[in-house]
Amino acid sequence: MPENALEAVGLHRTFGSVRAVDDVSFTLPEGGSLGIVGESGSGKTTAARIVVGLERADAGEVRVRGQVRSARSRGRAQRLARAREVQMVFQDPYLSLDPRTSVEAVLRETLRLHFPGTDHDQRVRELLDQVGLGTRAAEARPRQLSGGQRQRVAIARALAVEPAVLVLDEAVAALDVSVQAQILNLLADIREQTSIGYLFITHDLGVVRCVTDDVIVMRKGRIVEAGPTAEVLAAPQHPYTRLLLESVPRPGWDPEAIAAARRAL
């Protein structure tokens, strides 16, 4: 049986009186892709941040390739090892890169930090190639790149350490439709070539359908529905999932009925 890339068991997190994450469990098989959908305030980002280690869980545990990710890591070596397990790509490619560092230098810095004492030329070329960036882009600074190219750099940087899990927090939401499609295709290609697992945080059901095998729907910190993406989208069981699906604009769309349904829920 293949090992799970990621398991989250009974995660809880409260901020004051708000239960941001309330008994959330999920598993991501090796090479799998799991979507977390929900509105702002549903707890999807907090859950993702707990997985990455940017947020602490009050209860519950996260396992990567069967190993428990301890709440606090001791020492530099352990911190780096933790970083190699899970990497994250953020929404805004304009904010997640240092404006003074060239693309190649970003990748070299990451490689030097995690794999010191080896020659990285080959790996840098490989990574640039993998995300579809040419040698001209390698010398560029972030401001000379388009939004789509910057997101490719962020993905290359995350892939550099060969993580088990890549957490993508609304990673294509800020991109134009035509560029978004390029990045979604790129992510599909990378998943085919490697055994990396994706945890895809998004509010866009079209994107979820396109890139995930399984999906969980969160509302007010709790999982209201979970299952294979195709099944959940074709036959949603929970009224909230149905509301989310009906809210997607399409011809013959009835925003008034949705507004009424939302108030009723």
Next chain:
Amino acid sequence: MNPPMNAPMNPVPTLDIQGLHITLPGTARPVLDGVDLHVAAGETVALVGESGSGKTLTSRSALNLLPPGAVVDGAVRVSGQDVLTMNADQLRAVRTSTVAMIFQDPRAALNPLRRIGDFLTESVTLTRSMGQADATARATELLQAVGLDDSALHKYPGQVSGGMLQRVMIAAALMGDPVLLLADEPTTALDVTTQAEVIALLAELRERFGTGLLFVTHDLDLAAAISDRVYVMYAGRIVESGPAEVLFAQPRHPYTSALLASTPRLDAPQGRLAAIDGQPPDLRQELHGCPFAARCPLATEICDQQIPEALPAPGLPHHQAACHHTDRLEGSPVDA
């Protein structure tokens, strides 16, 4: 959505942009290159395009809100009056009452240190078109129209949610009884269910107040769902325009067709998306032909040399596309 039945058949369009060219300093080609667009009274028109296509600049031209150093040619008429040639007083009247704008991020458009009530009433009290008491009564009425009660008057922007704040923005936009509402990505920052609510509200208010709506968006499906007519922009030009349902069922420009194909949607076949290779042309790059030629699967030699004119579809005078090879696309919306 059909136009409201009680809308007056006004021969003068609410907004009429003709041959608008705008050149900014330091660019090799105009940011807007011959834009023609109109919005009839009570009509909802969507302006669709990607970042940098010029859609925001086009909508802002209705308020003559242009970047410094812009060289402008053409006409932008609001109810028959050209805003580009107006003096400061006339322009102020247009900006405070005739045309209103709703922005993408309501939090960035409101002063966080002032109460919502002050924000709503200041435009009409400052121009002395209403006294404070009348203005407050009107603000209360409009807050009710957008589904909020008058307790919101005393709140600060930080005390309400994003969806509520966007409703406050809509109420504020309607304070001066505008004939035209410019909505620039008004729902992009909102959740899908909140988006539906705001759209329902805009539709209802349009019927009630007969306001024309120019809806700027990058979301094709949203444009199709809410508008009567759609304009598709690419690199500063209108590449296709027409009734929403026809344009999306049978696009006549390869760019529209490619955009539709690259959108991940719930009813499309699964698998790889038909992404459009490359990027839109840079503003530092001069264009001699069709702006989409470099990314277009149908492009031939003529596309690089000659700018295509917008021509109507056979039998459909209102469905126009600027493409040399539109016939090769006909009846074959690229879906896969």
